[in-house]
Amino acid sequence: MAHLVNYIYLVSAALFxxxxxWMNSPVTARRGVFAGEIGMLMAxxxxxxxxxxxxxxWILAAFLIxxxxxxxxxxxxxxxxxxxxxxxxxxCGALAAxxxxxxxxxxxxxxxxxxxxxxxxxxxxxxxxxTGSLMAMGKLQEILPQRPITYRNQNLTNLGxxxxxxxxxxxxxxxxxDTWIFPIFAGLxxxxxxxxxxxxxxxDMPTVIALLNSYAGLSAxxxxxxxxxxxxxxxxxxxxxxxxxxxxxxCKAMNRSFTNVLFGAFGQIQMKHGAAEQRPVHSAxxxxxxxxxxxxxxxxxxxxxxxxxxxxxxxxxxxSDALMRRGIxxxxxxxxxxxxxxxxxxxxxxxxxxxxxxxxxxxxxNAEFPQCDVALVIGANDVTNPAARNDKSSPIYGMPxxxxxxAQTVMVIKRSxxxxxxxxxxxxxxxxxxxxxxxxxxxFVTDILKELPMAVAAAR
Amino acid sequence: xxxSLEIALYVFMLATFLGLEVxxxxxxxxxxxxxxxxxxxxxxxxxxxxxxxxxQGATPLSKVLGFIxxxxxxxxxxxxxxxxxxxxxxxxxxxxxx
Numbered sequence: 001m002a003h004l005v006n007y008i009y010l011v012s013a014a015l016f017x018x019x020x021x022w023m024n025s026p027v028t029a030r031r032g033v034f035a036g037e038i039g040m041l042m043a044x045x046x047x048x049x050x051x052x053x054x055x056x057x058w059i060l061a062a063f064l065i066x067x068x069x070x071x072x073x074x075x076x077x078x079x080x081x082x083x084x085x086x087x088x089x090x091x092c093g094a095l096a097a098x099x100x101x102x103x104x105x106x107x108x109x110x111x112x113x114x115x116x117x118x119x120x121x122x123x124x125x126x127x128x129x130x131t132g133s134l135m136a137m138g139k140l141q142e143i144l145p146q147r148p149i150t151y152r153n154q155n156l157t158n159l160g161x162x163x164x165x166x167x168x169x170x171x172x173x174x175x176x177x178d179t180w181i182f183p184i185f186a187g188l189x190x191x192x193x194x195x196x197x198x199x200x201x202x203x204d205m206p207t208v209i210a211l212l213n214s215y216a217g218l219s220a221x222x223x224x225x226x227x228x229x230x231x232x233x234x235x236x237x238x239x240x241x242x243x244x245x246x247x248x249x250x251c252k253a254m255n256r257s258f259t260n261v262l263f264g265a266f267g268q269i270q271m272k273h274g275a276a277e278q279r280p281v282h283s284a285x286x287x288x289x290x291x292x293x294x295x296x297x298x299x300x301x302x303x304x305x306x307x308x309x310x311x312x313x314x315x316x317x318x319x320s321d322a323l324m325r326r327g328i329x330x331x332x333x334x335x336x337x338x339x340x341x342x343x344x345x346x347x348x349x350x351x352x353x354x355x356x357x358x359x360x361x362x363x364x365x366n367a368e369f370p371q372c373d374v375a376l377v378i379g380a381n382d383v384t385n386p387a388a389r390n391d392k393s394s395p396i397y398g399m400p401x402x403x404x405x406x407a408q409t410v411m412v413i414k415r416s417x418x419x420x421x422x423x424x425x426x427x428x429x430x431x432x433x434x435x436x437x438x439x440x441x442x443x444f445v446t447d448i449l450k451e452l453p454m455a456v457a458a459a460r
Numbered sequence: 461x462x463x464s465l466e467i468a469l470y471v472f473m474l475a476t477f478l479g480l481e482v483x484x485x486x487x488x489x490x491x492x493x494x495x496x497x498x499x500x501x502x503x504x505x506x507x508x509x510x511x512x513x514x515x516q517g518a519t520p521l522s523k524v525l526g527f528i529x530x531x532x533x534x535x536x537x538x539x540x541x542x543x544x545x546x547x548x549x550x551x552x553x554x555x556x557x558x
Contacts, residue, residue, distance in 0.1 A: 066534025074542030239502035241479030343491025
């Protein structure tokens with residue numbers, strides 16, 4: 001049986017790889033989830049059968065509590081809160097890895113050096129990801145301020161703290177019998193996690209979540225080295241590389257580097273731009289907007305997180321359906337950082353029953369704007385700012401944007417002229433072809449919907 | 461013969477490159493469900509937690525830490541797979557609409 005379990009683990013690892021492979025298309029993705037579930041079930045059953053299980057009451061109780069907590073989280077969590085849930089599960093995963101490392105260290109400190117190295121990496125990453133993810137969750141849930149929390153010599157303090165934690169880790173590897181050092185090491189790792197995340201602003205959360213995902217995976221991977229279990233190494237490495245790719249994609253989408261995200265405290269620098277001069281804008285009513293949409297033949301809707309804040313997803317789907325019934329081509333152009341985590345906006349629109357062939361990524365949709373009659377921007381700001389393309393002095397210069405300004409007519413639904421996350425004025429709003437539709441996104445789209453039939457009547 | 465560490469390093473290297481290739485092909489459409497799926501998969505650390513808790517002569521410390529670790533990992537497994545499936549169900553095929 002002890003041998004058989006290794007083959008079970010082998011199959012589990014293969015299923016995990018297939019599971020991720022099937023995620024490449026919405027058609028096969030649910031099969032991927034199923035493969036992952038089977039892989040997990042096999043791994044757990046195999047582990048329980050292969051070893052003589054003592055303390056089964058403890059294990060059973062933990063399984064029951066975990067299941068009882070997991071089911072309501074999965075079914076009751078609103079889709080807008082998925083980023084918070086994800087941050088929370090990074091925290092749980094990292095905590096599990098860190099505690100297993102801690103228990104293993106106290107069980108037998110005198111292990112081969114490489115095991116100790118892996119164990120220290122596992123616990124360091126595990127503890128810092130645990131508190132870091134809790135901080136990220138607090139920011140996403142808006143329990144903690146979205147604005148970066150900064151103080152003087154912050155980076156120096158953080159790096160110093162990390163250096164001390166790492167030095168204690170090295171000391172533990174060299175003299176593992178000094179177990180009294182371990183709690184200090186763990187405490188500093190926990191503290192470092194907090195300090196690492198508090199200076200990071202709300203706009204950078206997609207990158208941070210992806211990065212924490214990577215850390216949590218690597219921590220599980222290090223556990224595989226400690227316990228000499230290849231399947232853990234594989235599953236952890238898959239998670240680690242997934243988080244890494246997603247954070248690279250997010251960084252590119254914002255034209256930022258890792259160091260800039262982690263140490264830059266974005267959102268502070270641009271304060272000086274606050275007092276921009278008042279420039280004239282064109283504004284329009286729901287009635288006028290409905291008439292323009294009615295007369296167009298292709299429309300691209302550009303949603304941002306403001307859409308979700310206003311809970312306007314369902315209304316915008318109704319509007320796109322109404323336009324499509326009139327033979328107008330409607331597409332959604334989605335910037336990679338449109339939501340609070342990678343791919344978030346796609347999920348929010350899918351929840352509102354927008355079919356996924358209507359959801360276009362930034363690169364494909366940018367080829368479409370020049371031929372498009374109307375670009376309708378709802379709750380998106382910085383990702384449509386042409387200054388990113390042509391104003392070298394702009395803080396967002398170089399960031400890839402949606403080329404909304406190349407459409408024939410641009411309509412922007414916005415509460416007021418207040419600037420977005422980056423605190424920068426958006427030149428798009430002052431173009432001659434741009435119409436500002438001032439109001440709440442949901443209310444305004446509802447008004448446009450009401451006006452649409454009348455626009456038809458007027459056209460006849 | 462390779463040592464246990466060397467084998468593990470080879471496995472790690474190959475799994476990382478494989479992961480990078482496989483994930484690169486995932487559509488941006490599904491990045492959110494992808495993250496909750498990888499999260500559930502990395503909760504495989506539950507295996508380590510079970511080993512720690514179920515070992516003969518586990519100290520009270522091991523049992524308590526293992527218990528918390530299993531609870532946290534199982535929460536991730538259950539909520540991770542279920543919420544991924546819940547999200548994926550929302551992605552309607554284009555022909556379903558007509």
